[in-house]
Amino acid sequence: MGSLFALGLIVFWDTYRVEQPAFNLTISPKVFPYAIATLLISLSAILMIKIIRGDVAVPEGMEAGEVVQASDYKTFGLVLASLLAFLLLVERAGFVIAASITFFGITVAFGNKNHGRAAIFGTLFITVVYLSFTKFLNVPLPAGIFKGLL
């Protein structure tokens, strides 16, 4: 898995290499990218050799709970879906709706049982955040369908 990750990066860099050269400068803007590409390719090659020889990646430890051995991709997917919901909705439906859905999705993913309370609390919290950012900090956020109301 770790080597796949490295492999992807190499491919990524190979596609880069065919880009057209730039016009004349003392130091071409391609020198630095090439140096990084070389570095990255050689490093991932070394890492792959190390992994094959038995250097297993150690997942980062955490303070907040017990490690589950295999990754739980259902909750992973749920978190990711909540993020994508924000991405798709923020400009269409507005910040309050998008962020409330994200908030709710995350509480479900993290094992919250009382869904009703989470939904109400989340929506209230997000509305307060929205109002304090737009009204007090003057950071504009999309109002979406509540335009003129909030």
Place this chain on the structure above:
Amino acid sequence: MSNLNSLFEGFASALTLSNLGFGLLGTFLGTLVGVLPGIGPALAIALLLPITYTVSPASALIMFAAIYYGAMYGGSTTSILLNTPGESGSVITALEGNKMARRGRASAALATAAIGSFIAGTIATTILAFTAPTIADLAIKVGAAEYVALMLVAFATVSSLLGTSQIRGFISLAVGLVLGLVGADLQSGLSRLTFGNESAIEGIETVPVIVSIFALGEALYIASRFKETGWNIIPMKGKAFMTKDDWKRSWKPWIRGTFLGFPLGVVPAGGSEVPTFLSYALEKKLSKNKDEFGNGAIEGVAGPEAANNANAAGALVPLLALGLPTSATAAVILVAFQTYQIQPGPTLFLTNGALIWTLIASLFIGNALLLILNLPLVRLWVQLLKIPRPYLFAGIVTFAMLGAYALNASVFDVQVAIAIGILGFLFRRYGMPITPLILGLILGPNLELQFRRALQISAGDYSTLWASNLSKLLYLVLIIALLTPLLTRITRKLRRNSDK
């Protein structure tokens, strides 16, 4: 104008009502994120970066510095009472501190940690106030070529000394450098790695990257790999309090910790793990009560806590005087400076003197506030751990999305944030450290700029890069840093062989 005068003026402007308010808010938030496991000061500051659009530079930086210091106070509280360090510098504190708490000495452990942090922070900030301008004065003469060498040294030390695997540290750095490349090249206008995406031409914003690599990466990782187990808080009676004997045993470790922590913060030695560990080892060696170590020796809390705080102040020296961050939190503070179009570095004290002296003065004030906030109120902070985890992470994630979007009101930044969040998950899953990536992203463009500047002056002659004595010295340090992990492995192997 002498430094002392400037410092007094700094105090005057730091003590205005609004600046004091932001300082107080920062100490509060800092202690909060220190107490809560899973959120560190780097994430907290990154989440608050959007406020830089409306708040004045002085107020925002005062708040960020207060968060930086405050997280360390909060971190020691959870180390002692929960045996779960809230941040990396508190790992050592948990060793003895938690044992002390189990023996019913929680209040003494908390007191020596808080008072030690205060003393170390105050001494270290004083040294910072007088060394940083001097170093900046010296650094003004440093040319582009030497800067290239300096940055390479910072890259090498942070990548090889942090985490368990040198190669993974460097890969993390390289990924950060790649992210820094994206966008139009400043000198030629050539689009790099944009793949025809118009939004990408302006480059990847550092703020969404930092926010999402910490917040979203952590959320994805914890959601998919950890079960909630609940906390096991050791009950604590009364206030944080030390007996006469505790004072007698604590003050020397405080001082030793301070003078160990500060210099190791100035040189990029990879964060607070090294100095806190060294301080622990030193106290164990010097202590008269050796058998108490491992069962809750107060020296083992006092020394590392002081080292941790002094180290944090030390890390501000290269940040302010050279524009070189040596830790993730320092890197995020650098970004905060940059959003105000202020470039930390040798000229900082000349161009933004008043601001910097206000910041330094506010460090003293913040430290005093933290002592007041932490000694009597420790039990209040522990109550915070009762916030249910689903709500906590939901809050963090929505704030991260808000930060990513609000910066430019751009959906592209949100896309980048989600992609980086997945990258952050993969990094955690496969044991890659995150700090080198942040450093590469932030310093990479700067490195390229200095590199090309040096070569333009020399008309393309690469030998200019190692022409001066300073560069030669720096490259020597670089080689030592690269070989250190290898050498320790060899000596360990030799020792093991001789044991047989």
